[in-house]
Amino acid sequence: MAGWNRRELLAAMLAGPVAGAPAARSAPVVVAKCPSYKQDQVALMDAMFDKLGGLGSLVKNKTVTVKVNLTGSPALKFQGKALGVTHYTHPDQIAAFAHLCQRAGARRVRFVESAWATAGPLEDYMLDSGWNVRRMKAAASIAEFRNTNGLGQFAKYAKFKVPGGGSIFPSYTLNEAYAQTDVFVSMAKLKNHATCGVTLSMKNIFGITPASIYGDDAGEHEPNEKPEKGRVNVCHLGKRQPASIADPEKNRSSSREASERMPRITAELVAARPIDLAIVDGIETVTGGEGPWIRGLRYVNPGVMIAGLNPVCTDTVATAIMGYNPRDRRAGAFAKCENTLLLAEQMGLGSADLKAIEVRGTPISESMFSFAG
């Protein structure tokens, strides 16, 4: 994946509006340098949220649902490193965010993930990831952990319609936790992605789809509440339809290419279940793919955190920090796939135009870390 340099970045930020770019919402994005997780994550995030207007105004008396990134089996580590320093959300950030939410007066903070190939308790999955759940709970008594890969504690699923009708699915049927949400937060990792070029706060949301319905072993009609497989055949490849309690694809003769489907599905999901706060952790991470099952992965330490109130804007800034042109089509990070940022922008979800995005804190040019090559 070819990248761009600081000079090109500067040109993109100073040039006139992008021709043909739809006028989309914009929101400020804050960037902060942080060389290590050993640094106080509470202080780091607190300072970042202050630059976005403060966490209190967002979460006070609210139910906050936080989608973390626990992609792939926790059994798969890269070079023996802790999952949080390679391809998972870092546990210290979970604890820090829970603590800050509690301090800001949130009613409840519920960490969610559709854990790989299981509908078992998320606490078990987190322990398998090497996370100290006790410490997290001690950091905030209002913290809960829910595996949304199936029905879980709820009696029913919730249907989320895609505004405008969607292009792949007209709606998504999800765990009720996503409906019982006042503030939806995506805590993602700064990474490349084999299918979508980059995986940031928006792509992280693909993990809200339950394998019970969208999994390879989902029932034909009823959800499989004991899923043991991933979600490749329904979403990535379109080889089968979801369990029929969910809406089927709109057009079964459309592309079956994952590189065309997954960016669209990602954008649709963000439209259907909007993100109120996007957090992208690039302190330590990997380049070359989203997890250890991708060949050519490399551990890196970009030492950067990014957060914003609009996921498209946040991911646009994050993509630029990774050394890619966020507006590339079939080039750069998006050489082999559709550009999720532009698809989301076209859906009116936010601006993917760096000129339209106010960056607070550390400038992009001082935060860049090349993920290309």
Add this chain to the structure above:
Amino acid sequence: MLLLLALTIPAAGWIPARWHSSDPKSLELVQQTPINALLLEKQHWSPDFAKAAAARAILTLGVITPADAKVSPETIAAAGHSALVLEDLSPEAAAAIRATLPALPIVEIGSRTRMRLDTEDPILATNQGLWAGINTVEDGAAKAAPSGGPWIDTNSGFLRFVRAVTSTPLWLGNRPPESAVIPPARYLQAVGDAAMVGARWIVTLDAAFEKNLLAGDETALRNWRAIGDHIAFYEQHPEWRSFQPYSQLALVQDTASGGLFSGGILDMISVKHTPVRAVPARRLEEKDAMAGATMAVNVDPEAMTADQKQTLRQFTRAGGTLLTAPPGWKFPAQREGQITLDKEDVEKLDQIWKEVNAMTGRRNLGARLFNVSTMLSSLSAGPGGSPLVLQMVNYSDYPVEDITVHVLGKFKKAHLLAPGAPAREVEVYDNEEGTGIDIATVATVAALVIE
């Protein structure tokens, strides 16, 4: 005198290694470790070496292979060995040697399927040990997909079964392939893999390692001392070998139903980090054979005697859950020399594995371990159920960090033991399953003693 040495060191205390030197000076290297039983092939037989070894309380065991089967009793006697190892000999050849040297302790080493589990020899042994470790694909990378962790090659399931059949000290080993260079960590893993279930790995160095060691190479010496430290770690706790498995899950099987395989159901359960105890079908008629078990898997119901079936009926009547292989299902037959399952065998096993998996789920049947995908463990209890000892082996090249253990039952304290390190008390806390314990790091082997 040399035979006397064999008689004064009980066989349970023989700690074996193959040794390819007859230079008495090399015994200084042996003395840096707890190893005290050297297996010497015929070209290394030497009465002077044997005497020098005996002076250091080291046994020498003369190895007789089929190529040496016609060696004369006089030659054997002249070598001054403390015992003999008959390796891969036919029963007839072994019997002939036994007849000529009735006073000398004999150890027979051969294939797993030829092991005589009712032997009266001092040691039960096989040379069909797997090299324990993470299974890799052709290019050397660990088998990986988003779906799961690495598969671990282990002897532990096989050893659990054999140890449940007999209390005779158990050895296993394997010669490094010719020209192979075994990574140092693999030796440590092999030692731990056997020792955590009460057996001993016959240390056999690859040619390059041994050559460097005998030449005094610093790296080889360091690696040799690490092997010694790991052996010593287990030898400092001989009582652990007599502890009983601490698990509510019993796997009923025997030699004809997978007990001698590696990669069978015992190992599949272990890889899920579910404690399991092997119950040989032949032991079912004994009192308390199923004591403490709440779940059981009967792999070969059709091979059972009426009394054995009655024991399992009583188990279910008392509230136990019994999973039985479907009618007509037979465990894949084990060929002579076969130690792991063929692909077709694994597919066949999958029929009952899914049922086992569904039955056990992630229930706590003794202990649940978290973040241990590159580890295997063995949980056992001392007399009266205390202390518990959780022995752990990490098969990866990297330390495992941030492990959590949930143990059934309420316990008040725990200590973490590791080679070359003082015992360290670790915090215990109550949780819904009983007791929780967090472990910061395990390098290659460690044990948690819980009271």
